[in-house]
Amino acid sequence: METVLGRYRNLTILVGVLFLQLLGLAVQVKRSGDAESTRLIRIWAVDTITPFERVLVLAQNGTANLWHNYFFLRGVRAENRQLKQQIEQMRLEQVRLSEDAGQARRLQQLLAFKEQIIAKTVPAQVIGSSGSDLSRSIYIDKGSNEGIATDMAVISAGGIVGKVLRVYPSTSLVLMINDQTSGVGAMLEKSRLQGVLKGTPDGAVILERVMSDEEVAPGDTVLSSGGDQIFPKGLAVGTVTKVSPGREMFLKIEVKPAADLSRLEEVLVVTEKQERNAVVDSGTRVRAADILAQRLPSVPEKPAVPATTVGPGAPGNTKVISPGQNTNAAAKAPATATGSVKPDSVQHIAGSPAPKVESGLSAVSPAAGSAVRHDSGDDADGSSQPTATPAPKKVIPKAASGDAASSAGSPNAAGSNATSSPVKPAAQPKPPVSQPSPKPPVADDGPH
Amino acid sequence: MVPTSVPITYTSGEQIEVYRFSIPVTVGVPLLALFLQAFVPRRFPFFSIFDLPLLVTIFFGMARRNPISGLFTGAAIGLAQDMLGAYPIGIYGIAKTVVGYGASSLGAKLDVENAGARLLVTLGFYLVHAAVYFTVARGMVNMTLNWSWSRGILAGLANAVLGVGLYFLLDKFKQRT
Numbered sequence: 001m002e003t004v005l006g007r008y009r010n011l012t013i014l015v016g017v018l019f020l021q022l023l024g025l026a027v028q029v030k031r032s033g034d035a036e037s038t039r040l041i042r043i044w045a046v047d048t049i050t051p052f053e054r055v056l057v058l059a060q061n062g063t064a065n066l067w068h069n070y071f072f073l074r075g076v077r078a079e080n081r082q083l084k085q086q087i088e089q090m091r092l093e094q095v096r097l098s099e100d101a102g103q104a105r106r107l108q109q110l111l112a113f114k115e116q117i118i119a120k121t122v123p124a125q126v127i128g129s130s131g132s133d134l135s136r137s138i139y140i141d142k143g144s145n146e147g148i149a150t151d152m153a154v155i156s157a158g159g160i161v162g163k164v165l166r167v168y169p170s171t172s173l174v175l176m177i178n179d180q181t182s183g184v185g186a187m188l189e190k191s192r193l194q195g196v197l198k199g200t201p202d203g204a205v206i207l208e209r210v211m212s213d214e215e216v217a218p219g220d221t222v223l224s225s226g227g228d229q230i231f232p233k234g235l236a237v238g239t240v241t242k243v244s245p246g247r248e249m250f251l252k253i254e255v256k257p258a259a260d261l262s263r264l265e266e267v268l269v270v271t272e273k274q275e276r277n278a279v280v281d282s283g284t285r286v287r288a289a290d291i292l293a294q295r296l297p298s299v300p301e302k303p304a305v306p307a308t309t310v311g312p313g314a315p316g317n318t319k320v321i322s323p324g325q326n327t328n329a330a331a332k333a334p335a336t337a338t339g340s341v342k343p344d345s346v347q348h349i350a351g352s353p354a355p356k357v358e359s360g361l362s363a364v365s366p367a368a369g370s371a372v373r374h375d376s377g378d379d380a381d382g383s384s385q386p387t388a389t390p391a392p393k394k395v396i397p398k399a400a401s402g403d404a405a406s407s408a409g410s411p412n413a414a415g416s417n418a419t420s421s422p423v424k425p426a427a428q429p430k431p432p433v434s435q436p437s438p439k440p441p442v443a444d445d446g447p448h
Numbered sequence: 449m450v451p452t453s454v455p456i457t458y459t460s461g462e463q464i465e466v467y468r469f470s471i472p473v474t475v476g477v478p479l480l481a482l483f484l485q486a487f488v489p490r491r492f493p494f495f496s497i498f499d500l501p502l503l504v505t506i507f508f509g510m511a512r513r514n515p516i517s518g519l520f521t522g523a524a525i526g527l528a529q530d531m532l533g534a535y536p537i538g539i540y541g542i543a544k545t546v547v548g549y550g551a552s553s554l555g556a557k558l559d560v561e562n563a564g565a566r567l568l569v570t571l572g573f574y575l576v577h578a579a580v581y582f583t584v585a586r587g588m589v590n591m592t593l594n595w596s597w598s599r600g601i602l603a604g605l606a607n608a609v610l611g612v613g614l615y616f617l618l619d620k621f622k623q624r625t
Contacts, residue, residue: 010515014549017523018542025538025588038537045531048479053487130533131486133496134585134593137534139486165534175534180592201593262493 043168046139050171053127054141061125118232120272121155122146126264127171136179136203137162140267143170151230153270159236159258160184160224161267172269176261177237178205185227186237186255188216194225197237197255205238207253214251216243222255232273467511467622477618478504478525486532497603499574501525503611505544506573507618509551510560518555522548536589543580547573563612570611574604 028038124140142148144167154161154174162176175182178199186197186207195210207222220240226233238255246252469477481500489496505525509518526544530537551573554560560569578600585591 010519010549010553013516014519014545017519017545021523021527021538021541021545022584022588025536025542025584028536028538029589038531041537042531045528049483049486049532052483056487126490128486129490129496131482131489131501131529132533132535132540133499134581134591135533135535138490173534179534181534201591264490 039166042166046168046171046173050127050139050141053139057125057127057141117274118270118272119274120270121268122148122271124148124154124172124267124269126267130173134201136176136182136199136261137165138174138176138264140172140174140269141170142269143168143172145169147271148172148269149271153231153235154267155231155235155270156259156264156267158260159238160231161259161261161264163230164269174267177257178203178261183228184231184237185225186222187225188240189221189223191215191220194227195253197222205255205257207240207255208246208250210251210253212245212249212251216240216251216253218242232270465624466513467624469508469511469621469623473621474508477621478508478521478528482525482528482532485529497606498610499577499607500614501529501540502544502547502574502577503570503607503614504618505548506551506570506611507615509548510555510566510569511618511622513552513556515549515552515556518552519545519549522546522551535585535591539581539584539589542584543577546580547577550576563616566612566615567608570608571601571604574607575600578604 122142124142124146126138127141128139130137130139140154148164148167150164150167152164154163160177162174162179162182164172165175166173176199177184177197180199180201182197182199184197185194187194188207188210191214193210193214193216195207197205197207199205210216218240222237222240224231224233224235224237236258238257240253241256242254244252244254478501481504485498485500505518505522508521512518512521522544523541525548526541527537529540529544533540551569554569558565560566582593582595585593
């Protein structure tokens with residue numbers, strides 16, 4: 001026996017080492033999900049490698065910041081201008097969406113819905129990967145010291161990224177959604193069909209468990225369904241790129257992740273989620289008119305004497321704005337306000353034609369179209385007042401302008417507002433009933 | 449002189465030169481390989497096709513020409529790579545143990561000092577490594593892996609080309625026994 005072992009010493013040791021590793025592997029596989037058994041040696045490895053990664057990332061970011069913040073400033077002004085315009089558009093869009101959201105919340109409250117919200121996040125920087133082509137996981141520079149725990153959702157500006165798989169004192173390992181061992185509860189935005197999002201060995205992402213008789217088309221948006229208890233419902237997951245028949249009775253739906261998983265730099269770890277009953281936000285609401293008033297530099301401040309708060313259809317102040325101011329302001333205003341704006345007093349600038357709104361804007365509010373400034377009035381109930389809005393060329397008597405004031409957000413008002421129609425009597429006041437916000441109206445294209 | 453053929457020749461024990469490495473190189477090079485393997489693919493995703501720890505395992509195995517040393521080097525590097533990943537520890541360990549043993553056994557019998565031989569040996573061991581990994585991952589860990597010859601050979605060639613350059617760089621650290 002000794003002779004045999006001596007003769008095949010190398011082979012014997014090889015078999016012994018392989019056997020030990022296989023044994024260790026078998027133990028880990030049997031204790032599936034028990035990461036504690038290998039925690040210590042993983043910590044050693046991670047603590048050996050990640051400090052260098054941190055230093056390199058820090059140096060890289062420092063250099064990049066120096067370059068971008070001090071040397072590479074060409075085009076920043078133009079970009080800044082463009083971004084400001086974009087912000088303005090988005091703020092107006094936000095008003096419209098907040099109306100929809102408000103309505104949804106009211107309905108949810110009525111039905112005693114529970115909603116899950118992201119209460120707290122911790123930003124983290126990606127410092128490295130697992131170092132394997134087959135394992136889609138990344139290391140972030142935040143760990144248990146910062147309150148990170150396993151199974152926390154990791155998201156980015158684009159969409160969901162993955163979940164925290166292992167936590168070390170100052171780093172964490174994140175299993176990305178394109179890893180073959182990951183699984184995310186997902187649903188299609190349009191059809192609300194639910195499935196399981198999984199990674200494939202080659203790093204693609206597929207949506208499984210959707211029956212083959214369902215209609216799914218490329219381009220459909222995929223959202224998190226919340227069914228996995230990790231990702232809150234409604235987060236962007238990706239877009240369907242290809243649909244083909246899969247195994248058994250299911251479809252094979254290929255999904256392009258919303259987040260660019262191969263080029264992640266910063267992520268957010270959702271450290272706290274809250275489940276609460278849907279609550280209607282009763283705080284101060286931003287009205288489309290207020291936003292417009294802010295972004296019209298030529299429009300004077302609020303008058304010293306505030307207009308009387310009046311109900312729908314009540315008289316208000318209407319002034320005519322000077323031409324230059326009006327045109328410029330209106331042209332810049334892609335307002336999308338719907339529903340809730342119910343101003344009392346409206347100023348039009350004297351001598352101006354009916355305001356012109358840039359064509360091509362998908363949604364322009366009547367208020368924007370007529371360069372309307374809504375001075376006061378608080379729409380507590382959120383109801384819209386679909387009344388015609390005249391855009392007079394002269395000073396309109398106070399009594400006649402009440403309906404004009406209350407036109408913002410009304411589909412009917414859109415057209416009538418941009419036109420200089422004769423002043424109509426005050427519209428019939430409507431009770432403050434929550435109604436579905438109408439689609440943002442498209443304003444007429446020019447003065448009439 | 450550029451070799452016109454691939455001279456993989458069988459050599460006697462007396463002809464073989466066995467090298468050793470200083471401790472900093474023995475420890476530092478595998479660590480550097482692991483670090484680069486974990487760090488670089490985040491910035492350059494195409495880099496994930498390379499397996500630097502595997503190349504280092506093959507290099508040390510071939511240079512030392514000692515199967516025991518080779519298999520332990522492979523096991524250590526493979527296990528360290530496993531520790532950084534999300535899967536159970538041992539998959540890379542087993543694959544690289546086999547490669548380390550094979551490379552050092554081959555190095556003891558063949559002259560693998562020239563570029564052509566190194567290219568072929570690296571390509572061969574890349575495929576062996578992939579095959580062992582595939583077998584263990586599917587057979588024991590129940591991972592879903594798809595074997596692709598085209599991808600394997602392409603990745604093997606890419607690693608072989610990188611390996612040839614890397615080996616010549618690492619040759620500078622060799623010390624004659």
